[in-house]
Amino acid sequence: MAGIKTNSNSITAILVEKLNYKKSGFRTAILKLWNLPDDIVFIDGTHSVSSIPEMENKEVDIIGKSGTKIKLLIEIKANLNEELQDSQKANGQYENTVKNHRDIQLKYIIPDGYYHQNELPKESEQIQIVNWSKIYEVAKETDNTGLTEQINYFVESNFNQNDLVLTKGDIAMFLSPSIIGKVISLDSKIENLLAEFIKENQKMISKIHREKDHLGWWYTLYKGKKQFTVWIGLCELEEDNKNSFFIYTWIKSSDSSKYNFLNFENGKDYISNEDPEGKYVYIPITDKNSELPKFLFEDNVKDQQDKFNELMKTNIDKFFAILS
Incomplete structure (x- = not known):
């Protein structure tokens, strides 16, 4: 004792x-x-x-x-x-x-x-x-x-384990966009997962050292010579009451002609609205066929991270496909 x-x-x-x-x-x-x-x-x-x-x-x-x-x-x-x-x-x-x-x-x-x-x-x-x-x-x-x-x-x-593995409460919060803004621990765990993803995929994504914006952070995405400044994080969108995890970017009006959205559906594959200054684009981060992300339901750190990495690779590819 x-x-x-x-x-x-x-x-x-x-x-x-x-x-x-x-x-x-x-x-x-x-x-x-x-x-x-x-x-x-x-x-x-x-x-x-x-x-x-x-x-x-x-x-x-x-x-x-x-x-x-x-x-x-x-x-x-x-x-x-x-x-x-x-x-x-x-x-x-x-x-x-x-x-x-x-x-x-x-x-x-x-x-x-x-x-x-x-x-x-x-x-x-x-x-x-x-x-x-x-x-x-x-x-x-x-x-x-x-x-x-x-x-x-x-x-x-084991607080390090608690930091990474999602609890049932975290999962419930992830699946409840209407109250997503009230959670802190889930935001921290998503940021940790993204940090580990970046370590293994530096040619695909890097973090921008800027002030945090709500429940997400700003990043740069890369594909070949193309790159975008994007926000990745948790939020509630009125136009999408099923998802809470998004990649977001802003397109200036002067640049809008460079992008082709013809192969994707606004409201299904992405959320977009325009005003005189430009267009915002939110792309929900989901598994293939808009299924719930599998990383949510893993019960150990390694499998959770592996599934999260697969999820992010799929959705970064989808992001560039939508904006190409």
Whole structure:
């Protein structure tokens, strides 16, 4: 148990430091996510016993204070089989404390698949169980100080695997264009898949170092001497309620005569509208015959990447065929 406790103590100390760094996007994101005041200070509770009588001098891992008032108690578990003390379980001192103090939140941060989760208090308006994968996701989006690597090292979960393999929730989101804009983790996984695809296909595609645009990025596509600047990503189109993954490009009016769309159907193979300045073209990224992409349903990283690579090659070829 000593090693397990060491892991929890280490990641607790690291998390306290990151949460107190006021210039950090990670702190800002967590305060917003948990509805906490801007002036809150996080204290390592293993070195500072709470003054709340109901806690009976139990040492919660992190205490969040706004001025002199305690707003938050956090208990950290870093390992799947790390035991709960009686005070941390349902009907223990932790739960009794928040029941008697309506302005205090209690959060448990635990590994995904934590063995003793059924011993924890039931979630409520004040009590929340947070998986480390959620903290990792926020850190990946907002932190540039190495927090993701530290979580990877001290917390017993395979976050690199979580980053790549799509969950059922990711797949459901991919297949729901009307709510695609509400997802962050799926966007990150698609970007990772594209990054791996580029490594193997640099003659076909390269990433443009530009500011991110919504749930996608800008790329250059190549075929022989032809090249296009395109956007690849997730979006909802009113004209296409079945697909959420697209290649997009813009054609200036002065250049429109160079392109031939005669062999493809607007509304089936691509979506296009014109205005005096030019024409936009959205090409849905689908498997052959407009089937659902097979990479969605693979359960390991290699097969998922292989299917994704096949998908992108097919659709880049289709892009050039449509615009040739």
